Amino acid sequence: MTDLATKPNADEAPSGVPSDAPTTPIQSGGDGAAFGYEWAPAEPAPKKRHLGLWIGIPAAAAVVGLVAASLVLIAPGSAIAGVPVGGMTPGSAAEAVQNRLAETTVVLTGAGGDVAVSGADLGATVDAQALADAAFAQNPMWNPTAWFAAPIDAPVTVDPATATEALREAVPGLYSEPVGAQVAFDANTASFAVTAAQSGEGVDVAAVQGALQDAFESGATSIDLAPALVPIDSSTTTELAQATADKLNGVLDTVGFYIGDERTVPVDRAVAASWLTVTPAENGDFTVTADAAAIQPTVDGLAAAVNRDVVNATVITDSSGNALSDLTAGVVGRALDSTDGVAGAFATQLADGNGVYPLAVSEVPFTTTTLARRIEVDLSAQRTYLFENNAVVQSWAVSSGLTPNDTPTGDFRMQAHVRIQGMGNRDLTKEPHYYTPDVPYVSYFNGDIAFHGTYWHNNFGNPMSHGCINMTIDAAQYVYDWAPLGTEVSVYY
Incomplete structure (x- = not known):
């Protein structure tokens, strides 16, 4: 019999078997042995599953990615004008804005049918990168309060020249060409005159730009516009033409070859104008050119007009050397220096608006001879003497005043000096009770006392006058011509 003391307790698990292990009842055998339990082998413990860890890693990475993206992307719902840019980088937004503008079309409507021109055709631009940077700065994705903000304004500009060319090609029937102002020489006035500019007509570029702006802001890809027409001014304006004509007329007023301040060889206005060509320039102004070959014949004739011999001066003075008049004006002699290159240089000057060409000459100064002249009247001898440098050059018998009208x-x-006049009084009842008409070559030296010609007597050498010095007509003419104003006259006995 089995010692119960040594048998395991039926309620107690065998050693090495966990107390919570399941048991299976069994019989000991067919001999009727006592009923007992036999322990079944233990099930292997299940392995722990870390599903939360494997799920959490991608989620965390996504969160990190979203955070990183929020630092470089524009907030959802953001727009620049009518272009959505939410979720884009500033670079992508700038490209999208410019592309949308380039593709936006303005449809010109009218009787001739609809014609579309795109923003690209019109040379339309916006500052796309600056706008995109502003959109990101104002509405970054990381700031939820900036999501779905109001669109950012995007002013559109078009290049006037590009837009005009595109519109002219699209609707040529709406254009008439302006006529530029012209400058030409008018022979009747001998001056350059202006033909005024005439305006043309074409599509209003500003209205097209406004329509493109409206479509771009609204997000539309196309907009209809009935084109308005505006005047088109020529770049060659009447004002520019007048300024050119005024400048050229100033040239004609002064044109010539100068020695010092003297216009020694003037040039006829029509001749000078024939040397000039005036053509409109691309910038709307005018280009002036001068033909050196046309100028050359005038240059070839300069020597004959400029060269001259010296002429020495003769000056009449009083006895003290004070000048009374020039008997012969002095003239400086001169000879023209080389004229090589003058025509080309003058052509350049004329084109620049300067008609004054200075000539280089060699000069010969003149000398001056002085003639000190004076007159003496000797009443005792009844004779007049003309002195030049203290030498008698002429002498005549004269008739001085007869008493009581003695010459003072x-x-x-x-x-x-008076060439001819009547002397005395026509009314003979009044002093001096005589009248002599047409007295020639009268030279006054003392009030009404004068040398003069005499045709009513030939009694020279004897007192005969009322106080004047009577002379033959030839002698009186000689004194008249010989003695300038200021000549000294001495009367004595």
Whole structure:
């Protein structure tokens, strides 16, 4: 019999078997042995599953990615004008904005049918990169409060020249060409005159730009526009033409070859104008050119017009050397220097608006001879003497005043010359009770006392006059011509 003390307790698991292990009842055998339990082999413990860890890693990576993206992307719902840019980088947004503008079309409607021109055709631009940078700065994705903000304004500009060319090609029937102002020489006035510019007509570029702006802001890809027409001014304006004509007329006013301040060889206005060609320039102004070959014949004739011999001066003075008049004006002699290159240089000057060409000459100064002249009247000898440098050059018998009308003595100066006049009083009942008409070559030196010609007597050498110095007509003419105003006259006995 089995010692119960040594048998395991039926409620107790065998050693090495966990107390919570399941048991299976069994019989000991067919001999009717006592009923007992036999322990079944233990099930292997299940392995732990870390599903949360494997799920969490991708999620965390996604969160990190979203955070990183929010730092470089524009917030959802953002727009630049009518272009959605939410979720884009500033670079992609800038490209999208510019592409949308380039593709937006303005459809010109009218009787001739609809014609579309795109933003690209019109040379339309926006500052796309600056706008995209502003959109990101104002509405970054990381800031939820900036999501779905109002669109950012995007001013559109078009290049006027590009737009005009595109519109002219699209609707040529709406264009008439302006006529530029012209400048030409008018022979009747001997001046350059202006033909005014005439305006043309064409599509209003500003209206097209406005329509493109409206479509771009609204997000539309196309917009209809009935084109308005506006005047088109020529770049060659009337004002520019007048300024050119004024400049050229200033040239004609002064044109010539100068020695110092003297216009020694003037050039006829029509001749000078024939040397000039005036053509409109691309910038709307005018280009002036001068033909050196046309100028050359005038240059070839300069020597004959410029060269001259020296002429020495002769000056009449009083006895103190004070000049009374020029008997012969002095003239400086001169000879023209080389004229090589003058025509080309003058052509350049004329084209620049300068008609004054200075000539280089060699000069020969003149000398001056002085003639000190004076007159003496010797009443005792009834004779007049003409002195030049203290030498008598002429002498005549004269008739001075007859008593009681004696010629006054003293030192005087020539005061006036009268070619012919009546002397005395036509009313013979009044002083001096005589009248002599048509007295020739009168030279006054003392009030109404004068040298003069005499045709009513030939008694020279004896007093005969009312105080004047009677002379033959030839002698009186000689004094008249020989003695300038200021000539000294001495009358004595």
